[in-house]
Amino acid sequence: MYLFVQKYAVLSEQSALREYLCRRVLVPLAAFPMAAIARLVKCTPYLPCAARRFLSHAPLQKERNVQWVFLGCPGVGKGTYASRLCNLLGVPHIATGDLVRSELSSKGPLSSQLSEIVNQGKLVSDEIIMSLLSKRLADGEAKGESGFILDGFPRTIKQAEILEGVTDIDLVVNLKIQEEALLAKCLGRRICNECGGNFNVASISIKGENGRPAMVMDPLLPPAHCMSKLITRSDDTEAVVQERLRIYSEKSQPVEEFYRSRGKLLEFDLPGGIPESWPKLLQALNLYDYEEKQSVAA
Numbered sequence: 001m002y003l004f005v006q007k008y009a010v011l012s013e014q015s016a017l018r019e020y021l022c023r024r025v026l027v028p029l030a031a032f033p034m035a036a037i038a039r040l041v042k043c044t045p046y047l048p049c050a051a052r053r054f055l056s057h058a059p060l061q062k063e064r065n066v067q068w069v070f071l072g073c074p075g076v077g078k079g080t081y082a083s084r085l086c087n088l089l090g091v092p093h094i095a096t097g098d099l100v101r102s103e104l105s106s107k108g109p110l111s112s113q114l115s116e117i118v119n120q121g122k123l124v125s126d127e128i129i130m131s132l133l134s135k136r137l138a139d140g141e142a143k144g145e146s147g148f149i150l151d152g153f154p155r156t157i158k159q160a161e162i163l164e165g166v167t168d169i170d171l172v173v174n175l176k177i178q179e180e181a182l183l184a185k186c187l188g189r190r191i192c193n194e195c196g197g198n199f200n201v202a203s204i205s206i207k208g209e210n211g212r213p214a215m216v217m218d219p220l221l222p223p224a225h226c227m228s229k230l231i232t233r234s235d236d237t238e239a240v241v242q243e244r245l246r247i248y249s250e251k252s253q254p255v256e257e258f259y260r261s262r263g264k265l266l267e268f269d270l271p272g273g274i275p276e277s278w279p280k281l282l283q284a285l286n287l288y289d290y291e292e293k294q295s296v297a298a
């Protein structure tokens with residue numbers, strides 16, 4: 001695995017991952033379980049000797065913040081639930097789709113290439129995604145962030161292997177919803193272009209039949225002051241959403257098996273909208289009491 005990561009890092013034009021690996025090994029020990037550090041010490045040839053000595057004698061860190069991943073089809077609600085959990089757990093919500101959109105709007109050197117890929121519903125190359133993600137993690141680290149919930153990453157087996165090579169993921173939540181609801185949810189998505197809030201104007205009602213339960217999802221409407229500022233993502237058109245769903249089953253579904261085989265996958269079927277799903281998700285994650293304690297302490 002490490003040979004692969006090193007090869008990748010050497011080949012990468014930006015070599016952002018290599019830089020990130022070196023800095024992350026030297027600075028935030030708390031973010032790395034000792035087993036991962038020990039593997040890095042053994043396998044990283046470009047780690048200076050002094051750093052090797054330091055790391056081999058580093059004290060065991062007792063606790064670190066969660067390092068979770070959210071998987072799921074476009075429109076399933078990864079962003080909604082991942083950001084709620086991040087608020088609860090005090091860790092950053094890192095959505096690679098947001099990183100891509102922010103690179104796009106920055107009109108930087110990558111933006112025209114990215115806009116073409118995103119607007120066709122295709123996946124951005126692993127190299128570009130790794131470079132954006134490494135930069136985001138390094139910026140967060142400089143601000144003292146620890147732990148994360150990743151949303152929209154990894155989306156390919158290669159990305160999952162690279163991630164596995166640099167850190168230990170504690171848990172992978174695979175969100176699922178009835179397929180019929182996915183397209184409507186994507187087409188109903190709206191973003192306030194002032195506050196950045198995410199809303200959904202879709203009203204979904206699916207009849208229960210042939211053993212399938214009924215499902216109702218009310219719209220998630222914005223407050224009055226956002227109403228006139230709502231925009232739709234350029235890749236949330238019917239044709240592009242269909243292509244993203246196709247690519248999800250081809251490239252991203254295998255990532256579910258990658259984590260299932262490692263015993264890290266928690267499957268969660270969303271029973272409906274936020275009012276029904278949020279408490280059940282907290283229960284599935286053993287966080288129900290945690291939320292109560294947090295609100296009492298607040």
Ligand SMILES: Nc1ncnc2c1ncn2[C@@H]1O[C@H](COP(=O)(O)OP(=O)(O)O)[C@@H](O)[C@H]1O
Pocket residue numbers: 073074075096097098100117118121122123124125126129151152153154155156159235244
């Ligand atoms: N991990 C990734 N690998 C490759 N491309 C990505 C990744 N994350 C985001 N993207 C690009 O950004 C677009 C938007 O991503 P996202 O906001 O996560 O959308 P979705 O609603 O499909 O989950 C994707 O269609 C893809 O082009």
